[in-house]
Amino acid sequence: MSSDSQYEDSVSSMVLENIKHRLLSAFRGAPAPCDHPGSCTLSRNPRADEELRRAKIDGAITWLRTELLEMRSQDRELAKTLLELNSEIQKLRREHELSKNSGGRSSPDTRDLELQTSGQQDKEVAREMLHPKSRKKTDLM
Structure with a gap:
């Protein structure tokens, strides 16, 4: 389990514990709601x-x-x-721009190299979006 998941789990647990305590305090001393008097069985033991x-x-x-x-x-x-999907759209846009700008003059090897370079940049952006907490604290300031 990653540290991000552990952090999110601990935050979720704290939030749920807070809700639990608030619910417990809200229900303390309050009688259990009962729509039909004969259907609710309240024991004599509080x-x-x-x-x-x-x-x-x-x-x-x-x-x-x-x-x-x-x-x-x-x-x-x-x-x-x-x-x-965003990565694929960007890749298609670059291919379209390359073919439009070069008019088919650049070699396939040049196009492939340009696409690989931009694909690596897309992967880095995607990694950052999926795991934003892995950034350095200085990046957040």
Whole structure:
């Protein structure tokens, strides 16, 4: 697991823990909502009710964590796809410009060398976009 992923996981965990504590404090002392008086079973033991509420909150937080991780995964896949599409578009633009400007006079070897050089630049830009935290701190200032 990369350090970026570990950082994001720890931040997500802290946010979810904060939500958990806020939910717990919001539900403390509040009676469980009940639409139908006969369908809700509140025990005479407030401690058991509290544990039940905590278990429900923990389940909800677990579900949220799973959804957030899935969304992060989908976001990375989309970013990767968009970067690949952008790279391909830039490559096609360069090919078009080269053929338009040279009128077919430059050799295929020259065109290939120019495309390889610009392709490496695209890869560096794509890497930066996928992993922005790998930049030096001085780059951010």
